[in-house]
Amino acid sequence: MTKPPRITTRQPKLEPKRSNRARPVSDLLPDVGRAAFRKFGFVQHAVVSRWAEIVGERYARVSSPESIRFPKGERSEGVLHLVVTGAYAPMMQHISPEIIDRVNRFFGYTAVGKLQIRHGEVRRRAVTPPLPELKPISEEMGESLRGIADPELKAVLEALASGVASAIPKLGRID
Incomplete structure (x- = not known):
């Protein structure tokens, strides 16, 4: 005896219950900005605004974080891209393990595994x-x-x- 073909019907997804409470836009549209941020290597705003606290005033004057790129599907062991002014690049390369350690301490986990330095003009932040x-x-x-x-x-x-x-x-x- 052969069995008749099995017919399956998909159940429609139930919509979440509506409520009158305010919800963050990120909950409503979670994937809207993800591709753009990933494409341009978005650096967390706090890293940029607190760069002087993370690496110290001396190194913050000659460097600026540009982006952090993570391996696909990961959120750790990323590459921190820095823009460094002129002849300070060898010095920054020399202290790169300390910079990586300080950035990871700021994040609270091993977010950065490597440092990549690019020569460029560091814009001075308005005091x-x-x-x-x-x-x-x-x-x-x-x-x-x-x-x-x-x-x-x-x-x-x-x-x-x-x-x-x-x-x-x-x-x-x-x-």
């Missing part, structure tokens, strides 16, 4: 002006900021709080 002199923040606000570990974020929040506190008397009051 952010110091924050204006503001009134001291209230004790209550100071207490709420104690739990923040990131000093940069804490300074920005303190400046915001004191700016708001100094603007309140100017607004006037309607009784």
Whole structure:
């Protein structure tokens, strides 16, 4: 006896339940930017903005991270591409193990395995002006900021709080 051919029907995918809560765009469109970022070797913004903290002011003046390229399907042991000014390239090549170590410490895992150096002009980043002199923040606000570990974020929040506190008397009051 031969069995009749087996007929299978695919079940339609169920749509996720709708909710009225706000969701990040990255959840809604996860693959939109992936190809473009991969093509251009997107470097995490924090690496670029904190390059001086990672490698030190001396080396940050003569180098700039350009991209990190990972092996296909991997997120570790990538190649960090640096742009280095003029004759500083041999020095940067000499200290490349230390740079790799510092970048990996910044990421918290072995993100970079190799360093590739390219001669070029390093654009000087505009130095952010110091924050204006503001009134001291209230004790209550100071207490709420104690739990923040990131000093940069804490300074920005303190400046915001004191700016708001100094603007309140100017607004006037309607009784």
